[in-house]
Amino acid sequence: MADQHVVIVGAGPAGLLLAGYLLKRPGYRVSVFEQRSDPRLTQQVQNRTFPISLQERGRQALRGIPGLEKAVADRSTVCNGTIMHQASKKNRVIPRKTPSLMIDRLQLVVVLLKFLSDQYSSDQFVVQFDCRCTGLNPSAQTLLFQQAGEVVSHAYDVIVGADGAGSKVREVLTEQVNFPCEQTLIPDAYKSVFLNQPEDGIQLAADKVHTWNLPNNVRMMLVPQGNSQLNGVLVFKRDQSPIAQYTTKEEVLAFVQENFPRFGALMTLDEAAALLSRPVAKITTVRCQRFHEGSNILLIGDAVHAVSASIGQGCNSALQDVGVLNQLLDQHQDNWSQTLPEFSAQRIPEVHALRELSDYSFPRNRWLVFEFILRLQVSRLLNRWFPKQFPPFLFDLVFDSDLPYSEVLDIHQGWINKVKQAS
Numbered sequence: 001m002a003d004q005h006v007v008i009v010g011a012g013p014a015g016l017l018l019a020g021y022l023l024k025r026p027g028y029r030v031s032v033f034e035q036r037s038d039p040r041l042t043q044q045v046q047n048r049t050f051p052i053s054l055q056e057r058g059r060q061a062l063r064g065i066p067g068l069e070k071a072v073a074d075r076s077t078v079c080n081g082t083i084m085h086q087a088s089k090k091n092r093v094i095p096r097k098t099p100s101l102m103i104d105r106l107q108l109v110v111v112l113l114k115f116l117s118d119q120y121s122s123d124q125f126v127v128q129f130d131c132r133c134t135g136l137n138p139s140a141q142t143l144l145f146q147q148a149g150e151v152v153s154h155a156y157d158v159i160v161g162a163d164g165a166g167s168k169v170r171e172v173l174t175e176q177v178n179f180p181c182e183q184t185l186i187p188d189a190y191k192s193v194f195l196n197q198p199e200d201g202i203q204l205a206a207d208k209v210h211t212w213n214l215p216n217n218v219r220m221m222l223v224p225q226g227n228s229q230l231n232g233v234l235v236f237k238r239d240q241s242p243i244a245q246y247t248t249k250e251e252v253l254a255f256v257q258e259n260f261p262r263f264g265a266l267m268t269l270d271e272a273a274a275l276l277s278r279p280v281a282k283i284t285t286v287r288c289q290r291f292h293e294g295s296n297i298l299l300i301g302d303a304v305h306a307v308s309a310s311i312g313q314g315c316n317s318a319l320q321d322v323g324v325l326n327q328l329l330d331q332h333q334d335n336w337s338q339t340l341p342e343f344s345a346q347r348i349p350e351v352h353a354l355r356e357l358s359d360y361s362f363p364r365n366r367w368l369v370f371e372f373i374l375r376l377q378v379s380r381l382l383n384r385w386f387p388k389q390f391p392p393f394l395f396d397l398v399f400d401s402d403l404p405y406s407e408v409l410d411i412h413q414g415w416i417n418k419v420k421q422a423s
């Protein structure tokens with residue numbers, strides 16, 4: 001089917017990758033509308049950005065567009081494991097067989113935007129920033145946006161809601177048609193953290209993710225960005241920010257230096273002040289029973305299956321959505337009314353399995369954490385010696401393979417049930 005105008009709401013990783021895939025196909029014009037400002041032109045407020053770890057599932061989807069995986073890799077840090085720092089004991093290193101690309105979410109978006117803008121003219125591809133979707137009229141095939149204080153309407157042939165966990169497109173569908181969907185606020189919340197490593201100061205390994213856990217479900221995770229910067233998050237239970245009681249930057253700095261000494265040594269008073277004033281970001285998960293409506297409305301990525309960040313698969317699966325959609329468009333010669341139901345049918349079992357894995361792979365109960373670490377070591381050994389009898393460890397299947405999430409869940413259902421019962 002030729003000359004289709006696809007409107008994508010949300011210039012996040014999923015929306016922009018989809019634009020790239022559609023523009024490669026003949027006969028598409030793509031308009032993307034984004035509520036935030038253009039990150040290439042403005043200094044973004046770094047309140048809600050964080051490092052994203054991309055593994056095989058997400059990278060395969062990037063690879064479908066020649067040159068894109070390399071463009072992303074050029075701006076990423078390659079990490080081959082995690083160092084769990086501990087105050088009194090030796091650090092624990094958990095190596096990864098397959099390295100991940102670690103890239104800040106904002107950077108990923110900037111790379112995608114540059115890549116698309118360099119390749120396509122404005123006749124084919126338009127992105128409008130500062131333009132917030134406020135409504136949808138499926139019978140007239142129009143979308144409403146708030147732009148520069150005015151309400152504007154845009155016509156579409158196909159609309160794709162890639163507008164994240166708080167999706168407006170999804171909200172309108174749940175109000176207007178039978179579109180069963182559940183949203184849950186998860187127990188974890190976070191504040192972004194940005195540190196610099198002076199060349200002559202202590203250096204954290206540039207090829208590792210660095211984590212530090214405190215006993216009360218507070219943890220800091222940092223990822224090197226090049227040689228001098230570390231971006232990350234301070235994660236804690238919602239409404240229990242460990243720095244909520246402090247009012248000055250000096251107090252925040254003292255807290256970080258005392259509890260995360262190796263990280264605290266890299267924190268400046270300015271960053272302590274910024275950390276104090278950054279808002280707490282809450283995380284919503286989304287579970288829907290259908291990902292499409294009729295023959296021309298689709299939801300992808302966090303808009304339809306946001307998961308907790310505990311095993312870092314939200315973006316990988318959002319990018320995977322796009323790869324799968326592209327294959328189905330190939331199979332159905334761009335017939336969207338045949339493609340969309342099949343997309344829902346294929347993706348729902350996968351992302352529902354991912355939801356289980358994200359909620360219950362990593363235990364919160366202290367004793368199960370010990371068992372988890374023991375299982376990690378023992379099952380890696382057993383798998384090396386008797387690969388036919390003992391499958392790879394759960395995280396190794398999530399991070400080092402592209403096995404469907406539903407198969408990973410089948411293999412490790414026993415552990416998931418155990419963690420679920422203890423939750």
Ligand SMILES: Cc1cc2nc3c(=O)[nH]c(=O)nc-3n(C[C@H](O)[C@H](O)[C@H](O)COP(=O)(O)OP(=O)(O)OC[C@H]3O[C@@H](n4cnc5c(N)ncnc54)[C@H](O)[C@@H]3O)c2cc1C
Nearest residue numbers: 010012013014035053133163164301302312313314315316
């Ligand atoms: C702390 C943290 C760490 C994470 N780590 C990882 C990780 O390591 N690996 C991983 O795979 N995933 C990770 N994730 C998850 C990942 O960030 C998301 O799954 C991913 O960003 C989803 O991409 P998306 O394009 O679907 O949605 P988003 O990234 O949320 O993008 C949606 C876009 O839509 C725009 N938008 C929203 N509403 C409107 C509107 N009404 N009108 C116009 N535009 C709108 C938003 O401004 C945004 O730009 C992490 C998440 C968090 C919070």
